[in-house]
Amino acid sequence: MPAYDDDLRLAHVLADAVERVTMPRFKATDLQVEAKPDLTLVSDADRTAEEVLRAQLGRTRPRDAVQGEEFPDTGHGPRRWVLDPIDGTHNFVRGVPVWATLIALIDGDTPILGLVAAPALGRRWWAAQGTGAWTGRSITSAKRIKVSGVRSLADASISVSSVTSWAASGRQTPMLRLMERCWRDRGYGDFWSYMLLAEGAVDIAAEPELALYDMAALVPIVTEAGGRFTDLAGTDGPFGGNAVATNRLLHEQVLAALTPQAG
Structure with missing residues (x-):
């Protein structure tokens, strides 16, 4: 079993949970949007999505630290989950389907796992250290991906x-x-x-x-x-x-x- 198999499966579970929050709010007529102090936008979906992620990690990985976009950092230790509940909030609030939930696990100073879930596009991408990079709807239905060979x-x-x-x-x-x-x-x-x-x-x-x-x-x-x-x-x-x-x-x-x- 790969070293980060359980963490990768958890990342997919987290993405499933967030999708149940974000997709009903995408193009919702009552979506609440405000500007943060840095003038970037935040919606009620951003905050609710991060709360879902943090609650799940609190139950399943209580010893790990958590760092997100919308709330203060929590926990200590070498393992740190880094979360962006909705990357592409401007697209989200305008009805453009190019937005995603980003879930990462960093051990010390090394990003060892990453998952990008873009439910409005029907796509996910993920990788863990030493496992290759993959895309698909789930771990059991995926294909391996690789970069181009362009040199010029x-x-x-x-x-x-x-x-x-x-x-x-x-x-x-x-x-x-x-x-x-x-x-x-x-x-x-x-x-x-x-x-x-x-x-x-x-x-x-x-x-x-x-x-x-x-x-x-x-x-x-x-x-x-x-x-x-x-x-x-x-x-x-x-x-x-x-x-x-x-x-x-x-x-x-x-x-x-x-x-x-x-x-």
Whole structure:
């Protein structure tokens, strides 16, 4: 039995529980939405979903710490569940089906498990350390995924966040020039860019400002699919406040292109 088999099964149980909360609230006419102090949106579904996750983890993993987007951190110890109840809240409140629940388990400083559940798309992706990356509706109905073999930027498909976000980071010009060098550029958004990368449909995904809960679940999926996930400085993992993910073959080229000096 794989080392994280029980944790991975629990992650699917958590995703099932959250789906029963989020899907009835998606496109609900009485959805309550407000702006948080950082001007990002939060809905009643975000908070209820995280409460469901925390309650289930409190019963099944009482010794583990929990870190989420909507409520204060709880617990101590090396094992930490990192949760984003609805990644893509702006899409959720506008009726766009590209949103997902992100569930990650970090042991020390290593993301060892990640699950992305996008019920409005009818898709899930998951991975645990050493198990490969998978997509499907359940563990028993899944196919393994892997990144592309594209080696040239001229043949690469890149998915990035908004131009304004890159301008705020001081890297707008390098990003625009990188996009011009690529075969195709799109902004699939949030988690979806990285899942498409893990499937081999996209070769580069990058965002200039992200929180740990935005990234932690993505890292095991991208890396177990054969890709690489770093911050803009090239440090592996989800702790740098921003993200560059590639099929590994293009990673150094992309990092070099996105340095401020490249502008």
